[in-house]
Amino acid sequence: MTTQIKKKSQQMRWILPVILSLFAFRVSAQNADSAFIRSIYDEVLTKGECYENLRTLCKTAANRLSGSPQAEKAVQWGKQVMEDTGFDKVWLQEVMVPHWVRSDVEYAKIISPEKELKICALGGSIGTGESGITAEVIEVQSLEEVAELPEEKVKGKIVFYNRPMNPKHTTTFWAYAGAVDQRGMGAIEAAKKGAIAVLVRSMNLRLDDYPHTGAMRYDDAVKKIPAAAVSTNDAEYLSDFLKKQGKASVQLKLNCETLPDVLSHNVIGEIKGSEFPEQIIVVGGHLDAWDKGEGAHDDGSGCVQSIEVLRILKALGYQPKRTIRAVLFMNEENGLRGGKKYAEEAKKKNEFHLAAIESDAGGFTPRGFSIDATDYKVNQILAWKDVLAPYGLREFPVGYSGADIGPLKDSTITLIGYRPDSQRYFDFHHADTDVFEAINKRELELGAASMTALVYLIDKYGIK
């Protein structure tokens, strides 16, 4: 050993004990966190209330699309559950929402040989009028294909968008992202070429008989035409029919319409922080749901899990340093008015939001959290990986968090999306299959506990 190194080593002698004691401190903090997080999971797995809360929401307020009487029932349900759970404060935040209504007249068939197609209007679509529309169908795979077609090929026809979600994506949300432009923009692109209606293959990775609704848009500069989703089985049927017969005429009847905006509400409840009450940590989901099924995965789950986070902390006698707030956002599905309103009011009141976690990817088994924040903040969350891993929380991608909390984005907030396993999500999404019975109690509870664990860590350590 050279003298220089020896000298260095003497200078450094005091460091080892310091490092060791810091390490010991870290280990003991980690043990305390592990123990508390274990108690979070124990609480929800033995005395969880989110599953029964979800049952009530689904069974008393199915089809709770913004503006509907059922959405109003859901608002009352949310307020009541928060009050019964003993939050420090519960309130409703007013927000005007769109009011689109489906009618029971939704019908499509191939004319000859006659074959009914399982369809439903896309959300926001205009109706076809009493007598419906009958026209030849032209199948396309993309918006781009329509844009390139000569007008005479499209004019007066029903454009049938049939590009399937790409099954190769192991995260199904990427498959959705890669196909949903047909649903969102299909009517605009088709109308530009003179089409009189569109049929869109349902956003569903499996083959079944359920049409999946969802939002579609119009452009004020382009003629509005009716738009419907067709079940994946019938999309396959219609496509085969076109291949074999060369052409197909389809009759389409939709009686849906858009009514004037309606007053509705975000439902908000909180536990006040003891040390830094001005720092707010939001957990949320959206209370509205499409008017198919019962909105169990989308997004009743996120609502009951968010309420459960606060219930668990209370049940364990945990006194948060920061204010923990559950928000049930209205109108995620067709307007995002609730999310926008919440952010607007927060800004007006000069509220400081430290972090927001949204659960809007279904009540499935935990995989992790996506994080939308600076690298410096992301790394603080990644430092908690070890205490979260035993619960299946091992994936922490950087990126998209959630639609409703998106408007809160600024340079300081950490936005987080709860990420459960995604394989089954699109079996249920916006369809009659999204019912309470499609929920596994334990998976729902594990999700609530996962969100609680992260809220606990953020509350305890903060995010700098």
Add this chain to the structure above:
Amino acid sequence: MTTQIKKKSQQMRWILPVILSLFAFRVSAQNADSAFIRSIYDEVLTKGECYENLRTLCKTAANRLSGSPQAEKAVQWGKQVMEDTGFDKVWLQEVMVPHWVRSDVEYAKIISPEKELKICALGGSIGTGESGITAEVIEVQSLEEVAELPEEKVKGKIVFYNRPMNPKHTTTFWAYAGAVDQRGMGAIEAAKKGAIAVLVRSMNLRLDDYPHTGAMRYDDAVKKIPAAAVSTNDAEYLSDFLKKQGKASVQLKLNCETLPDVLSHNVIGEIKGSEFPEQIIVVGGHLDAWDKGEGAHDDGSGCVQSIEVLRILKALGYQPKRTIRAVLFMNEENGLRGGKKYAEEAKKKNEFHLAAIESDAGGFTPRGFSIDATDYKVNQILAWKDVLAPYGLREFPVGYSGADIGPLKDSTITLIGYRPDSQRYFDFHHADTDVFEAINKRELELGAASMTALVYLIDKYGIK
């Protein structure tokens, strides 16, 4: 920098390029593996055949308990599918199996006020005789509690084991392991104290109306008494009834019986290795299933996934260095005769099994693999973590692999269990709910691809 260090540094000058080139080699090998593994997942997610194979197995050979005509149908199904898939060689391996039969007389009720209980005979149970058994019920929580009870408290009674699976376990198999002694040994312990029958709470984490069967044992030195599972809902009902009424008499009728052993078969198929054909890598599941439901998760999934592994490798034009063998084991559920026979024959023929992977934990979304091998071998598998992680394979516990491959254990083999998510498994396990419709196509396929990816890595690199 001191002279000494400078000298050292000169000596070391050649090392950097070597390290870099080794690193580059490793990165390029890893890239090649990543690309091939991606193609495995692409193949199964777009052209997978395991889901349709499972449909055929479930719909043509439900209730395929060892010794039954349905089990024989399943054997023929397995041979046919392997042949159709173009394996190099397919054969049946003879094995004598137990033959227990349930009758349609399975009935239990509380006498007064009358209330029918949803029950089913446990596998292997004797019958009650034509007139059935009527006796008072005594509720217990464990084998130990029975062992400590005075004989006069138990004699002539029906012992009702009602300890629930512990919901706190995040891996449900631990909850099962902690409760299943009641089912396996309950009749023996109760009979020692003079009980005349046992009712066992179903091994099910949720509350529902389905009794779950499963193996139970007798001891030749102890009187055999009938044993039945009761649904979790009715277990709760009976327990409440006892609390409220102080006592309950239950009538139980079971007409099941054990017939003489029957000749059955393991179904085996393989692709011959090109370089080391004498080194065998087994993938397997068990072909028999309980006579409730269709054995979709337990273990039709493992069977079709094992066949799919070989199909995928063939479809991708991959020529394995080692022999890849799919084995559909007979009689896992009530005897393990197939697993034992396979190991016995392997020993007789002096076959060298490098590794064996069993899928018998359901057709759910991938989580990882459990590994039963020396630390040195385990570490070789852990070195592949990075190329497996993108597919949700992030958990690699050391321990139990699978029942059927267990008898192959020796000092050299690496035994591996495919570990999907476990939350929903016991909703279906050994019950009428375990039907084809309980399978999500993508989850099943991802499992098959995960097994294929690991087989590919083991085949390519070996395990030393």
